Amino acid sequence: MPRKPTLRWMAVAAAAFSVVAVGSSSATVSAAPTRPSPGTAACATAPDLARVRAGSTAKEPELYSTNEANAYGVIKDAPRMPNGSVHIPTVFHVVSDHTLSTTEKARWERLIAAQMTVLNDSYSGRTAPDAANSPFRFSLTRIDYTVNARWYTVTPGKTERDMKKALYTGNSETLNVYSANIGGGLLGWSYFPKGYNNGRDFIDGVVMLDESMPGGTAGKYAQGDTLTHEVGHWLMLEHTFKGGCSASGDFVADTPREAVPQFDCPTGADTCTAPGADPIHNFMDYTQDSCMDMFTRGQVERMNDAWVAFRRIPTS
Numbered sequence: 001m002p003r004k005p006t007l008r009w010m011a012v013a014a015a016a017f018s019v020v021a022v023g024s025s026s027a028t029v030s031a032a033p034t035r036p037s038p039g040t041a042a043c044a045t046a047p048d049l050a051r052v053r054a055g056s057t058a059k060e061p062e063l064y065s066t067n068e069a070n071a072y073g074v075i076k077d078a079p080r081m082p083n084g085s086v087h088i089p090t091v092f093h094v095v096s097d098h099t100l101s102t103t104e105k106a107r108w109e110r111l112i113a114a115q116m117t118v119l120n121d122s123y124s125g126r127t128a129p130d131a132a133n134s135p136f137r138f139s140l141t142r143i144d145y146t147v148n149a150r151w152y153t154v155t156p157g158k159t160e161r162d163m164k165k166a167l168y169t170g171n172s173e174t175l176n177v178y179s180a181n182i183g184g185g186l187l188g189w190s191y192f193p194k195g196y197n198n199g200r201d202f203i204d205g206v207v208m209l210d211e212s213m214p215g216g217t218a219g220k221y222a223q224g225d226t227l228t229h230e231v232g233h234w235l236m237l238e239h240t241f242k243g244g245c246s247a248s249g250d251f252v253a254d255t256p257r258e259a260v261p262q263f264d265c266p267t268g269a270d271t272c273t274a275p276g277a278d279p280i281h282n283f284m285d286y287t288q289d290s291c292m293d294m295f296t297r298g299q300v301e302r303m304n305d306a307w308v309a310f311r312r313i314p315t316s
């Protein structure tokens with residue numbers, strides 16, 4: 001199917017989407033410009049499954065239906081909120097397979113505190129000279145502990161739903177983080193903002209590998225950027241390699257196109273003929289933590305607009 005020529009910005013009416021389904025290879029489809037109403041998507045609770053550990057045998061499990069991609073390719077433009085003006089209450093649900101000792105709890109509390117610093121630095125533009133600042137800041141409001149051997153190795157699906165039904169708290173503005181020894185060779189996964197959950201709002205939030213927090217044991221993925229990346233999805237960002245070299249790409253104009261996810265830190269990689277080297281330093285690629293250190297201004301605008309459209313609760 002031929003791709004339609006499109007503008008590369010979020011307010012584009014029609015776009016080509018790359019759809020990757022579990023157990024199948026990549027396919028590109030042309031999506032109609034209409035926006036389906038929430039709940040009409042075929043895979044209404046499909047997560048945007050995120051970072052896969054390099055060298056893992058796990059297949060990229062990202063799953064979109066055409067309707068979902070279409071629904072969220074277009075986000076209404078909103079005024080830019082001031083930097084640091086949106087305070088997001090953040091709840092950590094720590095899941096373990098045994099009752100944690102005082103020492104173990106103290107360690108998680110240290111790691112979580114370091115994680116919150118990384119998250120706020122990343123969304124404040126403090127991680128690189130060319131990193132964009134954003135409206136978003138995160139405040140730790142609660143840590144709770146749950147002992148459940150099944151949830152401890154959670155993967156997407158029924159176990160995840162059981163866990164979240166029991167532990168989810170807050171509303172569309174609350175960031176629920178589930179920290180566990182997740183399975184599937186994944187570092188984490190998360191969901192795009194409200195709109196398609198339709199009565200299953202408990203599914204919202206981020207699930208991540210506990211040892212990916214700063215000071216954890218996940219090696220090159222233990223500097224806390226997994227949560228930064230997942231929260232990017234939670235705020236509606238796509239991967240920078242979304243759409244490959246297509247014009248629509250990740251629906252953000254200032255992220256250079258990229259044909260494939262990049263791992264490690266391949267300096268100079270340039271997989272598309274369009275201008276710009278692959279954005280290997282972007283938080284929304286798959287590179288290792290020491291390599292990723294920035295969001296672009298365009299990505300911040302997309303998150304800004306998605307917050308207004310899908311997460312912000314009207315105050316009047």
Ligand SMILES: [Zn+2]
Pocket residue numbers: 048049050051229233239
């Ligand atoms: Zn991701």
